[in-house]
Amino acid sequence: MNLRASYKYQLADNKKSMIIYMSIIVAITLFLYLATIFTFSVNGVTTQFTSMEFASVIFLFVTGLCSFKDNFLMLTQNGISRKTMFVSSILNFVTLSGILTAFGAILLLLVKLLAKENILSTGMYETVYSVRAASISGFLMNVESIILNFCVFLMVIGIGYLITLIFYRLNKAGKIAVGVGVPVFFTMIFPLFDFFVTGNRISLAIGRFLNCASGFSSQNPYAGIISSICVFAIVSGLSWLLMRRAVVKA
Amino acid sequence: MSGIEVRNVTKTYGRTVALNDVSIDFGENKIYGLLGRNGAGKTTLLNIINNRLFADSGRVFADGESCIENDKVQSKMYLMSEKTYYPEKMKVKDVYKWTKNFYPDFDMDYANQLAVKFSLDTDKRVDSLSTGYNSIVKLIAALCVNTPYVFFDEPVLGLDANYRDLFYRLLIEKYSINPCTMILSTHLIGEVSGVVEHVVIINKGRIIRNESTEKLLSNGYTITGTAAKVDEFVMGKNVIGCDVLGGLKTAYILGEHPVMACEGIEISKMDLQKLFVKLTNDQEA
Numbered sequence: 001m002n003l004r005a006s007y008k009y010q011l012a013d014n015k016k017s018m019i020i021y022m023s024i025i026v027a028i029t030l031f032l033y034l035a036t037i038f039t040f041s042v043n044g045v046t047t048q049f050t051s052m053e054f055a056s057v058i059f060l061f062v063t064g065l066c067s068f069k070d071n072f073l074m075l076t077q078n079g080i081s082r083k084t085m086f087v088s089s090i091l092n093f094v095t096l097s098g099i100l101t102a103f104g105a106i107l108l109l110l111v112k113l114l115a116k117e118n119i120l121s122t123g124m125y126e127t128v129y130s131v132r133a134a135s136i137s138g139f140l141m142n143v144e145s146i147i148l149n150f151c152v153f154l155m156v157i158g159i160g161y162l163i164t165l166i167f168y169r170l171n172k173a174g175k176i177a178v179g180v181g182v183p184v185f186f187t188m189i190f191p192l193f194d195f196f197v198t199g200n201r202i203s204l205a206i207g208r209f210l211n212c213a214s215g216f217s218s219q220n221p222y223a224g225i226i227s228s229i230c231v232f233a234i235v236s237g238l239s240w241l242l243m244r245r246a247v248v249k250a
Numbered sequence: 251m252s253g254i255e256v257r258n259v260t261k262t263y264g265r266t267v268a269l270n271d272v273s274i275d276f277g278e279n280k281i282y283g284l285l286g287r288n289g290a291g292k293t294t295l296l297n298i299i300n301n302r303l304f305a306d307s308g309r310v311f312a313d314g315e316s317c318i319e320n321d322k323v324q325s326k327m328y329l330m331s332e333k334t335y336y337p338e339k340m341k342v343k344d345v346y347k348w349t350k351n352f353y354p355d356f357d358m359d360y361a362n363q364l365a366v367k368f369s370l371d372t373d374k375r376v377d378s379l380s381t382g383y384n385s386i387v388k389l390i391a392a393l394c395v396n397t398p399y400v401f402f403d404e405p406v407l408g409l410d411a412n413y414r415d416l417f418y419r420l421l422i423e424k425y426s427i428n429p430c431t432m433i434l435s436t437h438l439i440g441e442v443s444g445v446v447e448h449v450v451i452i453n454k455g456r457i458i459r460n461e462s463t464e465k466l467l468s469n470g471y472t473i474t475g476t477a478a479k480v481d482e483f484v485m486g487k488n489v490i491g492c493d494v495l496g497g498l499k500t501a502y503i504l505g506e507h508p509v510m511a512c513e514g515i516e517i518s519k520m521d522l523q524k525l526f527v528k529l530t531n532d533q534e535a
Contacts, residue, residue, distance in 0.1 A: 002321040002325065002352070005351045005352050006352075008351060009348060009351060009352075013337075070337045073335035073336075074335060074336060074337060074348070076301070076302055076335065077329075077331065077336065078349065078352035078353070079300075079301075079321070079324035079325050079327060079328065079352060079353075080321065080324070081301065081319045081320065081324060082319060083319055083321075084321050247297075247302060247303045247304060248297065248302040248303065248335070
């Protein structure tokens, strides 16, 4: 009962922003589609829709960032335990990722169906795994694309949630230290250290690792799928460790 | 066991001891007054019972089950907090809609009736309300949830005299129709003294009094008279404090009421607020 109520509340909390986001994406797609059709006859403009799902990646990351504090206070006010809250948040993330995966797939399909010679459309999957996409059937490509998108969406919303939880648990000094320290480390200290001390060996190793984890060079989307699931599992585990002792701050 | 049991709960914030080995029981279907000065530990105690804070040590049970991370137990409790934890942009009517989602026994009709009585516009957003109306939103929710345990933390914060009076009347009306355990945490003792059946006084994180209002007040009395007469009368008695105004002296004494009054001495009932002030000042001294 509590899980259902908590899940229902969190889903309703995201409903409005989700509808606005999807409306904007549809409006932009429609505008570009119509603009391309009308301008083609005049000056031969070609429009390419590439990796439209990336907008959903950003939207879900921001949703993850906004998913903790207000919900935690509201649900605590209404007698929901942290465990139930966490489980319902995960279920909510799965639902949001599922909805946006379906939305992206349908939109891409519609653009492809209505495509003229001057409108090209490729999804995130086709952009990253172009060699594999060209070598397999359309059905398999769509299935893999849907699974990959879903897992990537789940991963980014989980990362957003973990970041907001870290900031909630930190005290004021900790928030400043992390808020300033992390960007400074990655934009200044790490590049300088890597360049002058290791001769870029660290960044090259990270690049190789990411390449391998995403399956980009081997054109293996399943590597990307498994990596996304693993990252989601790790960030969810860390989120739970932070959440289980979270308290309502005075 | 029915009711709420708090056992050896200690909570510290840095060097500040908010609760120091507190043990207390809240029985079924009683109205408690949890009284204490600012920073005495009232809110911390309520937050620990309601799973919002974790105690450093000790345990809390409701109807024999642990309150910590227990949805079943927490669904029997409702804490009206001093702070507002509803999303700022949420409309009042949505606050009640969602409260019903979490507490199925929430009485929506009664909530609407109370909103009319308090002249509360339920179409307004929570962040647009004054401090008083914010308290009213939460009071109405607490009066309508119909859970066995309802906690009120500073319930009349920002309310004018008329609405405070209305709240106390509604509280008693609600209790008479649907008895439950109500715990009122406040430092406005004078106002709740006529409402609470049982008084718990907390000071500097320790429970210093825990008895029925009647018994607590019967344990003491007030005498007024000239300073000389009062000083003579109080010799050998447990005087918890004195006030002097001009030539008149008032002494607050713990102990049984004297059967016979002396000439020039007026004996009256102990006032709860006076007793509270004297007890907590005494602790400070």
